[in-house]
Amino acid sequence: MKFLRDNWLWIVGPIVLLALLVALFVAMTSGSGLENNTYDLG
Amino acid sequence: MSSSSDSTPAPASPAAGRTSLRVRLLLSLSSVLAFVLLGECVARVREPGPFSLVDTNPYLTGEKSHEVRHRPGFEGRWDSTWYRINGRGMRGPDIDWSLGDEELRVVCLGDSCTFGKGVLEEASWPRQLERLLQEALPEGQRARVANLGINGGDATSAHELLREQGLALRPDLVVYGANVNDFPNAVEAVNQKVFNEAPLKRLIPQGILDPLNRSALYRWARSLYYQSRRAQDWAAAEALAASMGEAPAESPAWARQRARVEAIQRDALAAGARCAIVLFPYESQIYLDSYDTSAIERLAALCAELEIPFIDLAEVFREHFRSAGEDLFIPGDRYHPNAGGYTLVARALLRLARTEGLLEAEESSAEDPPR
Known part of the structure; x- marks a missing residue:
């Protein structure tokens, strides 16, 4: 537990960074909600 | 020291x-x-339905987009929806269609709004309509409703499915759920707008973007993003609607659409079935104070000319929203109604069944829309 407490930034930091990167990626590749009507048919 | x-x-x-x-x-x-x-x-x-850790492809894909069909007997999750496909390739349970004549049979054609993307099968409007019809029929009679909706479908695929499967079910009523897919150049205009607004999307191969759609976490993040930009999407939808209605009536695109609708009607009538068309709304038509009606008027005029009963679901949805204030679409989705929205569709078709003489008329009923 001490190890985890001492290294909490190594746990939380990458998760926060990933969440921000995913949000940025979604915003830049999704464009418009109108694309809901273009379907994923595999 | x-x-x-x-x-x-x-x-x-x-x-x-x-x-x-x-x-x-x-x-x-x-x-x-x-x-x-x-x-x-x-x-x-x-996401609705049983838990599954992965998405599984439910489709058999032909060379052309309108040749897409469901895998018979498939059950699994794909693109936020739990699929349960019967042995005939329709969404829903297997049904013995060889029963007696004391049945009211309805065949439902259309795209994902008929299929019921994002909701459980029992919440789709064909299944809700079946329950409502069954409640309205005298004892001893049965209602059977077949859902031939397929994601991405249009009038071409609907007509093909009607001929492949629908007519063999001897329907009394054929309902086609029209959508923005059916209007000339609409899908192309949407795609163009989407790609113009997402420059990074042009740089990333579709082969990389498609697997992301297999992730429910990515779908959730994307729906949150879409939900955050409702106002911009509504404004864009209205601009597109205006452009859809501007295509001349004599244009080849509208002529093709007319031909598809006529073909559905012709085959339905030849099989002894009535035909009806409902036009699904999209969010901006419901939540904005005013909206462009040119495309709706165009399709309504075509149906009037062909004497096909037509239901403008935008009006149905707006009336309900103004009185009840309930959200009628899946969060983050501009097009697909939620279960409550599909209830309105089923009730509207129940009223149509009465006016068409398929059911006994009533003075008033629970499915009448609130005033």
């Missing part, structure tokens, strides 16, 4: 430092993987 050198810790060796860094990096990687896995599981629990 002790020497200061006795209390100074020995410096860590470089090897110990590298080990510590490796351990930390491993800790970071493990945390990220655990977060992604947990997030994916939570996102999948949020």
